[in-house]
Amino acid sequence: xxxxxxxxxxxxxFTVPDHARVAFxxxxxxxxxxxxxxxxxxQSATEGLKELLGVPSNFHxxxxxxxxxxWERSIQxxxxxxxxxxxNGAFSNRFYEIGKLLGKNSTKVEVAFGHGFDEKVNVPADVxxxxxxxxxxxxxxxxSLDFINHFRKTNPNSLIVVDAVSSLPYPEFDxxxxxxxxxxxxxxxxxxxxxxxxxxxxxxMAKAEELISxxxxxxxxxxxxxxxxxxxxxxxxxxxxxxxxxxxSKVVEDFLRKGIQAIxxxxxxxAAILYQVLEKHEVLSPFVIEKQSQSKTVIVAQCGxxxxxxxxxxxxxxxxxxxxxxxLKKIQLRFANFPAHSKEQFEALVDSIxxxx
Amino acid sequence: xxxxxxxxxxxxxFTVPDHARVAFxxxxxxxxxxxxxxxxxxQSATEGLKELLGVPSNFHxxxxxxxxxxWERSIQxxxxxxxxxxxNGAFSNRFYEIGKLLGKNSTKVEVAFGHGFDEKVNVPADVxxxxxxxxxxxxxxxxSLDFINHFRKTNPNSLIVVDAVSSLPYPEFDxxxxxxxxxxxxxxxxxxxxxxxxxxxxxxMAKAEELISxxxxxxxxxxxxxxxxxxxxxxxxxxxxxxxxxxxSKVVEDFLRKGIQAIxxxxxxxAAILYQVLEKHEVLSPFVIEKQSQSKTVIVAQCGxxxxxxxxxxxxxxxxxxxxxxxLKKIQLRFANFPAHSKEQFEALVDSIxxxx
Numbered sequence: 001x002x003x004x005x006x007x008x009x010x011x012x013x014f015t016v017p018d019h020a021r022v023a024f025x026x027x028x029x030x031x032x033x034x035x036x037x038x039x040x041x042x043q044s045a046t047e048g049l050k051e052l053l054g055v056p057s058n059f060h061x062x063x064x065x066x067x068x069x070x071w072e073r074s075i076q077x078x079x080x081x082x083x084x085x086x087x088n089g090a091f092s093n094r095f096y097e098i099g100k101l102l103g104k105n106s107t108k109v110e111v112a113f114g115h116g117f118d119e120k121v122n123v124p125a126d127v128x129x130x131x132x133x134x135x136x137x138x139x140x141x142x143x144s145l146d147f148i149n150h151f152r153k154t155n156p157n158s159l160i161v162v163d164a165v166s167s168l169p170y171p172e173f174d175x176x177x178x179x180x181x182x183x184x185x186x187x188x189x190x191x192x193x194x195x196x197x198x199x200x201x202x203x204x205m206a207k208a209e210e211l212i213s214x215x216x217x218x219x220x221x222x223x224x225x226x227x228x229x230x231x232x233x234x235x236x237x238x239x240x241x242x243x244x245x246x247x248x249s250k251v252v253e254d255f256l257r258k259g260i261q262a263i264x265x266x267x268x269x270x271a272a273i274l275y276q277v278l279e280k281h282e283v284l285s286p287f288v289i290e291k292q293s294q295s296k297t298v299i300v301a302q303c304g305x306x307x308x309x310x311x312x313x314x315x316x317x318x319x320x321x322x323x324x325x326x327x328l329k330k331i332q333l334r335f336a337n338f339p340a341h342s343k344e345q346f347e348a349l350v351d352s353i354x355x356x357x
Numbered sequence: 358x359x360x361x362x363x364x365x366x367x368x369x370x371f372t373v374p375d376h377a378r379v380a381f382x383x384x385x386x387x388x389x390x391x392x393x394x395x396x397x398x399x400q401s402a403t404e405g406l407k408e409l410l411g412v413p414s415n416f417h418x419x420x421x422x423x424x425x426x427x428w429e430r431s432i433q434x435x436x437x438x439x440x441x442x443x444x445n446g447a448f449s450n451r452f453y454e455i456g457k458l459l460g461k462n463s464t465k466v467e468v469a470f471g472h473g474f475d476e477k478v479n480v481p482a483d484v485x486x487x488x489x490x491x492x493x494x495x496x497x498x499x500x501s502l503d504f505i506n507h508f509r510k511t512n513p514n515s516l517i518v519v520d521a522v523s524s525l526p527y528p529e530f531d532x533x534x535x536x537x538x539x540x541x542x543x544x545x546x547x548x549x550x551x552x553x554x555x556x557x558x559x560x561x562m563a564k565a566e567e568l569i570s571x572x573x574x575x576x577x578x579x580x581x582x583x584x585x586x587x588x589x590x591x592x593x594x595x596x597x598x599x600x601x602x603x604x605x606s607k608v609v610e611d612f613l614r615k616g617i618q619a620i621x622x623x624x625x626x627x628a629a630i631l632y633q634v635l636e637k638h639e640v641l642s643p644f645v646i647e648k649q650s651q652s653k654t655v656i657v658a659q660c661g662x663x664x665x666x667x668x669x670x671x672x673x674x675x676x677x678x679x680x681x682x683x684x685l686k687k688i689q690l691r692f693a694n695f696p697a698h699s700k701e702q703f704e705a706l707v708d709s710i711x712x713x714x
Binding site (some may be wrong): 004006008009010011012016017020021024027029030031032033064065066067068069071072098101102103184186192193194195217219220221223237238239240241242243244 | 365368369374381384387390425426455543550574578595596600
């Protein structure tokens with residue numbers, strides 16, 4: 001048994017090497033992005049994603065090169081002056097920083113690493129965008145869907161933008177309560193890195209058009225209007241990562257065949273057995289204490305001065321834990337729980353953590 | 358014999374499928390971009406490229422997702438107000454348009470499709486950047502190296518930025534006469550699409566720093582200073598297309614083994630036999646008439662009302678011509694002449710064009 005639990009780039013979904021072989025065999029790797037064949041791949045990927053994630057028809061799906069790019073494009077296209085961010089880790093903070101680099105009047109509410117937010121936080125009524133990181137990959141904190149959903153009522157004029165980089169396809173978002181989500185494919189979709197997926201509704205499109213009408217810049221080839229103009233033809237503005245989009249379309253087909261409910265149940269089972277062994281363990285514990293904030297998809301173990309030893313113990317039996325993020329590397333390990341990680345791999349992981357003293 | 362002469366995405370270099378197989382086998386497709394293994398791949402790709410193309414040490418190599426992105430990042434990082442462009446086709450015009458979308462005071466000199474430029478054109482002394490498309494992929498016009506090189510003298514204060522998307526690795530640029538070049542890998546490097554390569558010197562770095570010191574925006578994660586800060590560690594600012602960078606490093610090794618002079622000679626031989634058959638042909642002719650403007654790497658045939666017939670004739674023997682660009686699709690065919698296209702493929706192409714009446 002070998003497994004790679006790094007939270008991204010992570011283990012490939014087991015079907016991906018075969019899909020890649022077919023892509024090379026059938027010339028997908030040389031396919032022109034203005035051909036009918038490419039349009040079919042684009043359409044299969046976007047329509048498959050809508051079906052898998054339950055995305056309604058007033059949303060559009062566009063391809064970027066990374067979620068980092070989508071942070072930038074979101075601020076460019078959705079904010080004139082005032083973005084607001086919930087920050088509880090390195091990635092949510094970087095989204096906030098991107099706004100400042102773009103010269104915006106960015107504000108944030110910040111809590112300590114490992115924690116979620118109080119629902120009673122007041123978000124100013126005049127912020128144009130509320131940036132929420134559903135799953136903080138650096139610390140394994142996940143925000144509840146109730147938390148995300150309540151902003152439509154408290155801040156009806158703000159666009160609600162959800163970074164779901166390391167949680168999708170697991171969460172079942174209520175798309176009537178959010179305006180945009182995005183993710184990158186090297187996490188929950190088990191694909192090679194190099195593609196970000198950006199889902200936006202018509203309110204986002206209208207905001208970008210409003211900015212343009214005021215003479216504000218919204219970028220160039222990856223502005224929302226230019227994306228949409230091309231997506232209507234099932235095309236991209238530029239020569240994209242064609243292989244990446246093809247592989248995504250194929251994995252989405254596989255996920256649809258398996259069924260999103262089966263994927264969700266398996267995710268919950270695997271998370272439950274890992275949290276259970278960490279809770280009961282003599283020397284390890286979950287880093288995130290509040291149960292409602294414990295991520296199902298990125299599980300962080302507090303390992304203290306045993307970190308290196310448990311890392312090596314797992315490695316000796318083929319199980320590669322992810323390092324803790326940044327300075328937490330010395331005292332934590334992270335375990336991705338994506339569809340690519342099988343029940344058997346998680347059971348082996350849990351067994352060997354249990355045996356560790 | 359089968360061959361794909363579309364000018365990009367084009368035919369893969371023959372070693373690429375094997376390199377991809379190894380990448381999937383060895384876990385490159387799940388490799389973290391903050392690991393030592395990734396840093397080695399980054400270093401191998403950038404140092405290999407410098408050796409292959411003869412790029413001096415005062416230049417840096419950064420990775421973007423496409424050449425389209427590099428158009429945008431070039432204007433953002435190198436221009437406050439005034440970019441100047443040489444426009445003689447669809448792609449050089451798009452570079453110009455990107456500047457306008459970014460709110461710059463862009464100017465251009467434009468000639469008809471299929472032509473090069475008069476060296477006596479005066480470029481205003483105060484333009485900050487001169488954008489030159491070395492090889493116009495839409496029309497098969499290549500500008501001479503003498504033309505590119507003379508701006509250092511006439512416009513010493515301007516940054517000279519060369520779009521070499523569909524010509525590298527063939528041309529032997531004089532890097533003391535230019536400040537930046539860029540290309541995308543799905544053309545002359547015979548790789549799957551999804552990666553752009555940006556080469557900049559210290560003058561470009563200084564310009565970006567100057568813009569920042571004036572409080573001007575230069576973008577976020579793909580600004581030149583942020584690129585450099587990461588590249589010093591052989592890393593990228595964001596999770597990149599790791600597989601793409603790995604495959605590039607491997608093809609660069611292959612090109613180095615073959616030798617850049619052998620690649621250049623082969624390119625010239627293949628171009629010569631194709632232009633020769635077009636010149637002598639009863640019904641076809643080269644679209645670009647001026648000999649000094651005829652691209653060696655994208656060769657455009659004027660086919661008139663025979664376009665469909667010759668396309669089908671070639672296709673029937675496994676040779677896929679590239680369509681003419683845009684409205685020229687009805688009357689032209691394009692033939693990429695990249696290192697991936699073998700002498701045997703070109704000889705078969707030339708033979709079957711010769712037999713066509």
